[in-house]
Amino acid sequence: MSNYNKHVHEAEDEPIETIIRVAEPIDAKAILGLLRHVGKDTPYLSVGPEGANMTVDQQIELITRYNESDNNIMLVAESDDQIVGMATVAVIDNNRQSHVAEVGVSIIKEYWGYGIGSILTEEMIQFANYAEIKVLTLEVVTKNIRAIKLYEKYGFEIVGTLSKRLRNDFHYYDTYVMERLID
Numbered sequence: 001m002s003n004y005n006k007h008v009h010e011a012e013d014e015p016i017e018t019i020i021r022v023a024e025p026i027d028a029k030a031i032l033g034l035l036r037h038v039g040k041d042t043p044y045l046s047v048g049p050e051g052a053n054m055t056v057d058q059q060i061e062l063i064t065r066y067n068e069s070d071n072n073i074m075l076v077a078e079s080d081d082q083i084v085g086m087a088t089v090a091v092i093d094n095n096r097q098s099h100v101a102e103v104g105v106s107i108i109k110e111y112w113g114y115g116i117g118s119i120l121t122e123e124m125i126q127f128a129n130y131a132e133i134k135v136l137t138l139e140v141v142t143k144n145i146r147a148i149k150l151y152e153k154y155g156f157e158i159v160g161t162l163s164k165r166l167r168n169d170f171h172y173y174d175t176y177v178m179e180r181l182i183d
Helices: 025-041 056-068 116-130 143-153
Strands: 006-011 014-022 073-079 082-091 100-107 135-141 157-168 171-181
Touching: 006 157, 014 116, 025 082, 056 073, 073 100, 073 116, 073 143, 073 157, 082 116, 116 135, 116 143, 116 171, 135 143, 135 157
Parallel strands: 100 135
Antiparallel strands: 006 014, 014 073, 073 082, 082 100, 135 171, 157 171
8 A cells, every 4th residue: 555646635825735645754754744733733632742752763663563564554645745634543452442543633724625634535445345354444623623524524423432532622522433444
């Protein structure tokens, strides 16, 4: 699954060229920057403005582990010569749940509305089929209507609610657990 084609998406008046590809160790610093950026963009993610709590070397190690795995993948979306989004599929590291993967998508706010979230979600589902993953699962803040609609568009269903799952400053957010069964 390391060969991805260029995808060109148009939204409203302005076309945007986006390349979706597998993350490489050289992307580590840019991915950490992306996570800091999206952490500032929205209170609905598990990372805040501080980004991921890891060093560049730790991120390199994580990317390498994903790339050496047959059933995990980390994708990046490039536009305007920068990484503007990412998606992950990570199987649960337990033999009895090895058919289940947790997924996530993050995109810089300036690139919302260009179809990047859709293509990343499509690629995650395609990879799940390839890797023989049977269940994709995720958590999404109940107020994040845009993300919920995206996931529902691709067959994810709400299967539960978790109370006060995320905290941002003095606000607590509930999350939905969503899943998609893979045929």
